[in-house]
Amino acid sequence: xxxxxxxxxxxxxxxxxxxxxxxxxxxxxxxxxxxxxxxxxxxxxxxxxxxxxxxxxxxxxxxxxxxxxxxxxxxxxxxxxxxxxxxxxxxxxxxxxxxxxxxxxxxxxxxxxxxxxxxxxxxxxxxxxxxxxxxxxxxxxxxxxxxxxxxxxxxxxxxxxxxxxxxxxxxxxxxxxxxxxxxxxxxxxxxxxxxxxxxxxxxxxxxxxxxxxxxxxxxxxxxxxxxxxxxxxxx
Amino acid sequence: xxxxxxxxxxxxxxxxxxxxxxxxxxxxxxxxxxxxxxxxxxxxxxxxxxxxxxxxxxxxxxxxxxxxxxxxxxxxx
Numbered sequence: 006x007x008x009x010x011x012x013x014x015x016x017x018x019x020x021x022x023x024x025x026x027x028x029x030x031x032x033x034x035x036x037x038x039x040x041x042x043x044x045x046x047x048x049x050x051x052x053x054x055x056x057x058x059x060x061x062x063x064x065x066x067x068x069x070x071x072x073x074x075x076x077x078x079x080x081x082x083x084x085x086x087x088x089x090x091x092x093x094x095x096x097x098x099x100x101x102x103x104x105x106x107x108x109x110x111x112x113x114x115x116x117x118x119x120x121x122x123x124x125x126x127x128x129x130x131x132x133x134x135x136x137x138x139x140x141x142x143x144x145x146x147x148x149x150x151x152x153x154x155x156x157x158x159x160x161x162x163x164x165x166x167x168x169x170x171x172x173x174x175x176x177x178x179x180x181x182x183x184x185x186x187x188x189x190x191x192x193x194x195x196x197x198x199x200x201x202x203x204x205x206x207x208x209x210x211x212x213x214x215x216x217x218x219x220x221x222x223x224x225x226x227x228x229x230x231x232x233x234x235x236x237x238x239x240x
Numbered sequence: 241x242x243x244x245x246x247x248x249x250x251x252x253x254x255x256x257x258x259x260x261x262x263x264x265x266x267x268x269x270x271x272x273x274x275x276x277x278x279x280x281x282x283x284x285x286x287x288x289x290x291x292x293x294x295x296x297x298x299x300x301x302x303x304x305x306x307x308x309x310x311x312x313x314x315x316x317x
Contacts (some may be wrong), residue, residue: 006273012244016308016309017308020308023287038259041259042245042255042259045244047249051247052248052249052250052251053250053251053252053255054250054254054255055247055251056251056255056258056259057254057255057258058250060258060259061258072289099269101293103265103266103269106265107261107262107265110261111260111261111262112256114254114258114261115258117254118251118254121241163316183312216266216270219270220269220270220273223273223274223277224273224277226277227276227277228307229275229305229309230277230280230281230284231280233281233284233303233305233309234284234287236303237284237287237288237299237306239292
């Protein structure tokens with residue numbers, strides 16, 4: 006089953022996927038921006054400031070999703086010793102950090118006009134900051150450590166410890182009284198967001214997902230070339 | 241209407257800064273990633289050039305990925 010993850014199988018597929026994403030990306034970005042900045046209505050309470058949601062929410066979701074994937078692959082790598090998962094994680098981590106930082110920055114820019122403050126030490130904001138720190142520590146293991154086995158061990162431990170923070174981020178708005186509003190979109194149950202805002206949000210999420218996939222594929226391809234170059238030197 | 245679009249009814253600074261920072265950061269990361277990828281492709285090809293013809297053939301025979309890297313790098317250039 007795990008043969009699928011071999012470099013030989015994945016390299017050509019990566020090439021094709023990069024080409025495909027490049028060909029459709031700008032069209033979807035244009036549609037997303039038109040919906041988010043022009044067609045979507047202002048909120049009855051927040052006015053046009055609500056448009057920040059279209060960059061803030063997808064960023065936060067992708068930041069969380071990347072760390073979830075890193076944790077799952079770290080555990081699988083521990084059990085099945087699939088080295089490719091280590092390279093996948095190494096390629097995903099900078100994307101997760103980027104989107105977590107964007108979520109914090111755009112959240113701060115949204116907070117100022119709606120709450121009257123750039124930052125508050127409330128549970129949701131603080132747990133997102135903790136996620137950013139976990140990403141930084143995780144990436145630093147690749148930069149600072151030299152032995153691959155040690156990197157896998159240390160980075161996996163950071164990922165597993167960091168995963169405790171994920172449910173805290175998700176449920177912080179329910180467990181504590183926070184400045185941050187409760188979740189408006191739920192996988193199970195009714196959404197508290199109008200369809201005229203839901204559609205632009207989903208299109209922008211698609212734009213961000215495509216971008217994240219593109220960066221991941223380019224980074225993973227770089228990793229494959231780096232390893233093959235190393236192998237030439239060894240031979 | 242154009243004025244409203246720019247000022248966003250008073251929230252323009254926050255809305256445009258959010259979109260601007262996101263756009264510029266993503267663009268910078270994209271170009272940085274692309275540059276690194278191209279650098280490794282070039283280094284891989286240079287490493288291959290240092291080998292003798294026999295060694296080069298052996299590397300290409302043993303590794304399908306090496307063949308693919310070589311083929312796609314030439315296409316891109």
